[in-house]
Amino acid sequence: MGRYVKGANGAFSGKVGSVVGSSWRSINYLRSLPKITKKGASEAQIAHRTKFAISSQYLRPLKDILNIGFSDQQQAKSSGYNMAVRAFFNNAIIGEYPDFEVDFSKMELSRGSINPLPGLGYVEANPGELSFTWQTDTNKYNAFADDAVLLVIYNQSKRMYMIYDEASRADGTFSVAISINYSGDVLHAWGFALHRDGKLASTSQYLGTLTVS
Structure with missing residues (x-):
């Protein structure tokens, strides 16, 4: 080219x-123009295409979030979404073709210079309610009280995402109501902080898996 x-x-x-x-x-x-060939794809090529398809399947629903989450890492020739796909492709897909699996602990939703959220975690506090908590540490350089806190939950059983952005770093806690239809479902969650200008983010934190009671 x-x-x-x-x-x-x-x-x-x-x-x-x-x-x-x-x-x-x-x-x-x-x-x-690409050369026309009747030669079939090799197993390595098929494996590569399969990994790319898996990456797109999991990340395309989060495209807008990823463009924000990688905003202060973007290069002129790559979008935040493309950077996230590359990281997912290289790190989060494990195993050998055709038995690929996703390691959710290695899935990144953001990568940046804002301070992370110390102690960020979540539990099922009550039936039908998830409670997220974190320490409210701030400074005047890269951890501000009004940083938005973005929380993403993936329901692995139903293959759907839930995204919440109503909390701030200063809140220290946030509760989420979940459907009774999620009983027995496996959830994964991530969180990261976003600066008020929307251009700087912290590196996302994986919060682990939880089975809804």
Whole structure:
């Protein structure tokens, strides 16, 4: 793939012969058309595609959250979502093809320079209620009382996410009502802090698994 500078008539876009012109994130590219082959994919290629499909399956529902969570780590050529997919692909998928599994403890929802939330954890305080708690430590550099606290719960049994952003670092606690239909379901949870400007985050913390009573 080649990168080029606009000519007198602007950027080239489209296909001419065996060359395709395109643009992504304000960068203009030239690339050749892929060669047509009847050769079947190797097991390594199939494994790679399977891991990528698993990564997309778990992370696409969180795309907006991931773009925020990795906002202060983004590079010009990569979105926060793409960075999260890369990390998930490399770290959170374990095992050998075709028996891949997801290690939720290695799944990252954010990566940044804001202080994490000390002591962050959760329990089923009462039937139908989850209670999250953390220490309210602050400083004037990277841990502010009005940092938003984002909490994400994944119901592994029902394959769905729940996202909460109403709490702040200064609160120290937050309760979540859960459906009675979740009885016996396996949950995973993460949390991270987000600066008031929405551009700086803490690195996400995995809070472990919990089976709803």
